[in-house]
Amino acid sequence: MSKTMEGPKKSAQEQTRWLNEKEQLMWLELREFARGLPRALDRQLLEDADVSGVEYSILAAVSESSQRALRSGDLAATLGWERSRVSHLLKRMESRGFLHRCAASSDGRGQEIALTQAGWEKIRGAAPGHVAMVREVIFDPLTPAAQNQLLETLILIRHAAEERGLW
Secondary structure (H helix, E strand, O other): OOHHHHOOOOOHHHHOOOOOHHHHHHHHHHHHHHHHHHHHHHHHHHHHHOOOHHHHHHHHHHHHOOOOEEEHHHHHHHHOOOHHHHHHHHHHHHHOOOEEEEEOOOOOOOEEEEEOHHHHHHHHHHHHHHHHHHHHHHHOOOOHHHHHHHHHHHHHHHHHHHHOOOO
16 A cells, blocks of 8 residues: 555654553652662662672672683673773772782783782672672562562563663
8 A cells, every 4th residue: 555545644642652550650660669779789788888889799790700800891791881880990999909900811911800808808798788688678578479470570571672672
């Protein structure tokens, strides 16, 4: 059918599938959750261990690596962060004595990141309170069935974003 025979074209406004009242409430709650959870994690870590959430993420990633050291590019990829952000944080954490950087042993071109004794003490001291907060805020309020449903739902949402190339 030709465009002239189809009739008037619908505007973007008419084509939009608007959220119903329940969907809008759910979207607003999800948006607030996505903003609020990182703030809550940061607050807990700062109060209990004097380390920010992003610093904790770096300490955890390095401490969990099989060689107990990571190349800075691999660290950025692991965390899903820009290299410049990681570089800035590494400088700050190095000045706090939590880690050290040295030329990568495999080729000498990149940098390997390893925790110092102070870094190991910081992650070991911060982890119990962090895990307790995650358990109390995320898992304890949910039944096992609700935990399974949440996991399935989060996976579906992530896959939908990945399929659109947004993740």
